[in-house]
Structure formats: C-alpha cells, structure tokens
Amino acid sequence: MSTIDKKIDEVIQQIASDHGIAVSKDDPIMILHTMNDRLISDNKAAQKELLDNFRSELEVTVSELSLQAKNHSDRILNTTITTSKNEMARVMEEQSNIIIERWKADLHAEFNEACKTMTTSRQTAILNIIASFITLISAGIILTIFLTK
Secondary structure (H helix, E strand, O other): OOHHHHHHHHHHHHHHHHHOOOOOOOOHHHHHHHHHHHHHHHHHHHHHHHHHHHHHHHHHHHHHHHHHHHHHHHHHHHHHHOOOHHHHHHHHHHHHHHHHHHHHHHHHHHHHHHHHHHHHHHHHHHHHHHHHHHHHHHHHHHHHHHHHO
C-alpha cells in the first residue's frame, strides 16, 4: 500500500471517528482533500524557491560588497603611503565617509528588496488562506448537496 493510500485511509478513518460518517475513496469529498494537499505542497515549493532566490541574491550582494570594500581599501592604502601623515589622515577620513554612505545606500536598497520579498511571501500566504477557505466552502457545499439527496 502506498503512502498516499495510507494517508487517504487515515483521513477516511478520522472522518468516520470524528463525524460518524463513512466515506469511501471514490467519494467526491476526497477530491477536495487531494486538491488541498496539492495546493499546500505547491505553495511549499514556491515559498522554498522564493527563499532560495532571496538567499542567493543576498550572497551575491554580500560578495560584491566585500569585493568593493577590498578594492576601496587597497586604493586608499596605496594613496596614503605616498602622502604625508596629514594628507593620509584627511584621505582616510574622506574615503571612510564615502564607503559608509555607499554601504548605507546598498544596505537600504537590500532592505527594500527584502521587504518586497516579504510582501510577496505575505501575499502568497493570503492567497493560500483564501484557497483554503474556498476549498472549505466547496467541501461544505458538496457535503450539503450530498446530505440533502
């Protein structure tokens, strides 16, 4: 017996024990159960893909920021070695402020991207809740029709 068959049998047993109604595997209500399981698994896959994409984008951004910081540090170091102590202090302060501002701008941009991703995830979750309610209402309608016949 496959895992799906075992799961369906468990659902049938639970319906029988909770509601006192015998349901067979070919009962239309089982279609709703299968559809709901499919929607949930599809949603999990979509959310995993979104998270994986976000993780890879974040890793790329961190790598780029690291490379940019290294390039700026090397350039600043080579410039300050050839100048006097006062010039070195001035250049380091100026470059540090520029780097900090760029980092702030980059971090702000990435934070905005993270907010967009969270908004998309939240919208997906809301759509899943709506789909669940539609499934529940459909199940209720089918059950009502089934019981009134």
